[in-house]
Amino acid sequence: MASNTLTLELAGVSPTFRVLGVKVSAVQIPDVIAIMEQWIADSNRTHYVAVTGMHGVTESQDDAGFKAILEEADLVVPDGMPLVWLGRWRGFPLKRRVYGPELMETFCRDTRGKYRHFFYGGAPGVADHLAQTERDRHGIRIAGTYCPPFRPLTDEEKNQAIAAIEAAKPDVLWVGLSTPKQERWMHEYRDKLRVPVLLGVGAAFDLNTGRLKQAPRWMRENGLEWLFRLLAEPKRLWRRYVVQGSRFAWNVCLELMALRAFD
Numbered sequence: 097m098a099s100n101t102l103t104l105e106l107a108g109v110s111p112t113f114r115v116l117g118v119k120v121s122a123v124q125i126p127d128v129i130a131i132m133e134q135w136i137a138d139s140n141r142t143h144y145v146a147v148t149g150m151h152g153v154t155e156s157q158d159d160a161g162f163k164a165i166l167e168e169a170d171l172v173v174p175d176g177m178p179l180v181w182l183g184r185w186r187g188f189p190l191k192r193r194v195y196g197p198e199l200m201e202t203f204c205r206d207t208r209g210k211y212r213h214f215f216y217g218g219a220p221g222v223a224d225h226l227a228q229t230e231r232d233r234h235g236i237r238i239a240g241t242y243c244p245p246f247r248p249l250t251d252e253e254k255n256q257a258i259a260a261i262e263a264a265k266p267d268v269l270w271v272g273l274s275t276p277k278q279e280r281w282m283h284e285y286r287d288k289l290r291v292p293v294l295l296g297v298g299a300a301f302d303l304n305t306g307r308l309k310q311a312p313r314w315m316r317e318n319g320l321e322w323l324f325r326l327l328a329e330p331k332r333l334w335r336r337y338v339v340q341g342s343r344f345a346w347n348v349c350l351e352l353m354a355l356r357a358f359d
Contacts, residue, residue: 112172113186116347117358118153118163120179121171122188125195128173129203135170136211136267136292144169144282144294147196149176150322152275154340157347157358162276165283173199177319182348195316196297197304200270204234212239214264214291216257217272218301219243225305226272240264244273258288268293272301 111122123131128145135143146152146169156163166172173194174180183190204213213236215223223241230236242260249257261269269291271278278296286294302308310316311324326337350356 111188113183113188114358115179115182116153116157116344116351118148118156118166119172120148120174120183122183122190123171123173123194124190124192125199125202128171128194128199129206131171132203132268132293133207139292142286142289142291142294143171144279144286145171145173145296146279146282147175147194147199147295147297148172148179148275149174149193150178150341150344151176151336152279153179154344155276157343159276162279165276165279168283169279177317178344178348181319185352192317196295197300197310199295200230200297200300200304201233203268204230204236208235209237211267212237212265214239214261214266214269215241215272215301216261216269217242217244217278222301222305222307223272225307226270226301229305239266258285261289261291266291268295270300271296272298274298 112119113122114120132145146166148166152166156166174183174190175194175196177193180190180193213227213230215227215238217223218226220243223243227238227241231238240260240263242257244253244257269289271282271294273281273296275296275298278298282294282296299308303310309328311321315321315324322337322341326333347356347358351358
């Protein structure tokens with residue numbers, strides 16, 4: 097599957113399926129890494145990758161602008177077992193989810209010091225901690241880090257951030273702002289930056305530094321990570337997983353039974 101997916105992507109035809117009107121790329125982690133390396137080698141424009149699960153798909157149902165941002169993404173990878181299951185239903189032999197923290201770890205491990213990495217986002221000090229952690233683990237090259245304030249940036253701050261990233265000349269820029277903020281950021285900045293690859297990986301900043309505890313592997317691989325995270329942060333995540341999760345499941349049932357079409 098990996099070689100076939102890569103061939104299609106390089107030809108400009110990314111294999112996708114739709115979930116509630118949102119395109120999802122039928123790829124696995126090795127496919128994404130191969131595509132990223134091709135983008136870096138070409139360096140002809142900025143590409144952005146949305147690492148999306150149930151939360152992102154549900155958010156897009158009430159926000160046409162956000163759905164358009166996902167539609168324009170170069171890849172929308174299935175970071176969630178429900179999307180993997182739906183991909184299988186539509187005939188794609190997806191074995192596993194494209195889990196954001198694992199994608200980052202695998203890319204850093206497999207490419208080591210080959211590329212320059214920039215980390216944008218996280219709470220104060222987290223981007224620096226993540227950069228140091230990945231360098232210690234895998235010997236990656238750090239182009240820079242930037243921790244934006246938890247508020248909209250002023251025009252001056254936006255220009256400063258662009259200048260800092262451009263001066264650092266990264267090959268890969270990891271964005272940890274959470275969904276949908278990180279996807280909006282990548283969409284806004286894609287034409288202002290000369291960086292081959294932007295990836296929105298959200299909680300990977302906290303998970304890969306150990307600030308947040310990851311769910312056991314068996315839960316992550318069987319669609320139960322949501323339960324682990326809900327129990328760990330009920331006040332912050334109850335609406336996402338209880339309300340939005342129920343709505344997602346209901347709408348998917350309607351779509352699968354052809355009772356409602358989602359554009």
